[in-house]
Amino acid sequence: MVRIGAIVLNVSDRRRAAAFWSQALGYEAGANPDFLVPTDGGAPRLHLDEDDRTHLDLWAADEEEQLAEVDRLIALGAKRVEWDYPDDADFVVLADPDGNLFCVINAGG
Template sequence: MIRLGYPVVGVADLTVAAAFWTAALDLAESPEWARDSWRTLVRQTDGERVLGLMLSDSAPEQYPRIHLDLLVDTTAEQETEVERLIGLGAQRVDWDSYPPDPDFVVLADPDGNVFCVVDLSRAPSGS
């Protein structure tokens, strides 16, 4: 039976990427499969694998077709988390594709990989 795994992010510097993502998401590096070109990040609470980091020579995509969404429950939490992530090494992205009154903020990790911080209180309700 096939199963969906976890996302893998290509990075130029595993040490910097692991430090950023473990601090950003309160994860831990797992020794499982750790090598010069790979890190597995797990939840500290239960050890579940949630993110892979793979050494990559390719440049990040400006408009990636797949990206990570980090979810928060309120606008205040979104503002706080965006500033915390910037303090950890993320950068604001000059995103020219924002819709009117967006519920998300686009950032890039220290490697330039784009991700979003989404305020679920402002997300469309689907009604």
């Protein structure tokens, strides 16, 4: 089953957002400076992005689970979203029944 791997926040200033959210949540900078990670490892990471809209990234263990979860979520009422995917995309963009976008990520690939 998928889990919340990251929460993507649209921010206007990554440094300012990183300083705030690190202190607010007790997170620390990840290997990629766009990511804040929990110090205890038990919570989803926070992805600070100046271009993308706020959304959830749901992580699947591998491509097989990703495809099965996309089908399961569509059966629950999600819809596929037209998206300009890069050639090496490891994600599928869906919308929940209210139109909120989220991604299903192949976290193993």
